[in-house]
Amino acid sequence: MLPLLVIAAAVAGCTAKPGPAQPPSQTSPPGADSTPAPTDGGQQAPPVDPAAVRLGDLLRQGPVRVSVMDLGLERDLSPAEREQAAAAVRTAVPVPDGAGAPGGTQSPLPWDLTLTVTRDGGSYTLGWFEPTRFWLRADGEGEPSQEMPGAFSQEDSGLYRSLLATLGPELPLPPDEAQRIIEDRARAAVEALRDRNWEALASLVHPTRGVRFSPYGYVRVGPEGDRVLTPAELPKAWTDKTVHLWGHYDGSGEPIRLTFAGYFERFVYDKDFAEAPQVGYNRILGRGNTLQNWWQVYPGGILVEYHFPGTDPRYQGMDWRSLRLIFVEESGTWYLVGIIHDEWTT
Incomplete structure (x- = not known):
């Protein structure tokens, strides 16, 4: 026995x-x-x-x-x-x-x-x-x-x-293997976001699937899902003054109606993620109450998370922020298909 x-x-x-x-x-x-x-x-x-x-x-x-x-x-x-x-x-x-x-x-x-x-x-x-x-x-x-x-x-x-x-x-690739494959390409993507270099970012995005922008950890798909931009749309998005619906604010449920620039400043690069103190590969570092479904939406993908832990003692660690980049492989190339922002949610 x-x-x-x-x-x-x-x-x-x-x-x-x-x-x-x-x-x-x-x-x-x-x-x-x-x-x-x-x-x-x-x-x-x-x-x-x-x-x-x-x-x-x-x-x-x-x-x-x-x-x-x-x-x-x-x-x-x-x-x-x-x-x-x-x-x-x-x-x-x-x-x-x-x-x-x-x-x-x-x-x-x-x-x-x-x-x-x-x-x-x-x-x-x-x-x-x-x-x-x-x-x-x-x-x-x-x-x-x-x-x-x-x-x-x-x-x-x-x-x-x-x-x-x-x-x-x-399960996706183990974290160490995922890091070996994607670390350099993810670094190029986060630096392009930091520099607002839209041409460089567009060159990393999947040519037909585009890149989906998710304001919180749960990725919404379908006709009412998170907004997707193609490589051709990205270079023009920063100066576009059109207000779009990007989802709904946590807590209030009010619609997130912003220009791309407004959305970017609040729900993409609200921290200097290129200098994040913690980086995870196929591992969620920021934990809140939001269900994580990235693996179901992007099967076979690699997740790279740039994470800032909470720093203000008044919030007991709940003021953390994360930026997650999702890559999928096609014909030997790993393309950027998802940009997920996450934070503590109620």
Whole structure:
């Protein structure tokens, strides 16, 4: 039997009572430890023993939803994918709040993954601080959440790697590979924006798709979607005095009616992003309440984010700003197709 994760912590909404052990679920593989299964007639089994929350069993038995915050990707795992994930679980030990993970220096996570397992009127959510350090949250029905940090005992968690392999066809290029491909071209684009060099910018834009301007992190498509300009339109846009609809302001919902120059100053280059202190490749750095859907709109694309963290203590970090450039590849050339501005939204 593969070793399973055991979290020795109380589960919200669950109370342990002495009694006979419950039989293994019929859906579990032979030899696998199991949490109690529903009894005949559809009745719920007794609560999970809070001294032995076994992640492998939860993955096998309960509906499991995987989320990638950076991409806005969220979907349920199939039974076969759940079994594969459960088989990849390594032995783990609980660690106190604030304690470091074993194994020394940790490498950064390529993707911000979370798993949510729903069963017995509550749910468990698992996420990773680092490849070998996770957190587990238990949410009982009508009960407050309980955080249970823990750390995998191996240098690499097999579960994290298994999920990456499962989601592989749906994920964009890893950040390091994306940076190698697009760093120079993205630099040319952000410098063209800084210099208001529209001819240089137009030369980077996709010749037929143009470039879409999105005022916030959620990209709107379709007839009522975000405004798109072609390479031929860009050089003339700066001096065009025509007022256009670019979307709606967050909070008030009022229409964003501006000239291109007005939109550019407010929703494109409102910071000197060419000198941004943080740059991310296929990774969202600025996090607010807006759903991120860039990967669904631009499948196979590369995102480059130029990010200014919040600086004014009055706003507690919420005065951050980000400019995201999206590139897609065609016939060996990576073209600029999206310019997304983002900030804290309500």
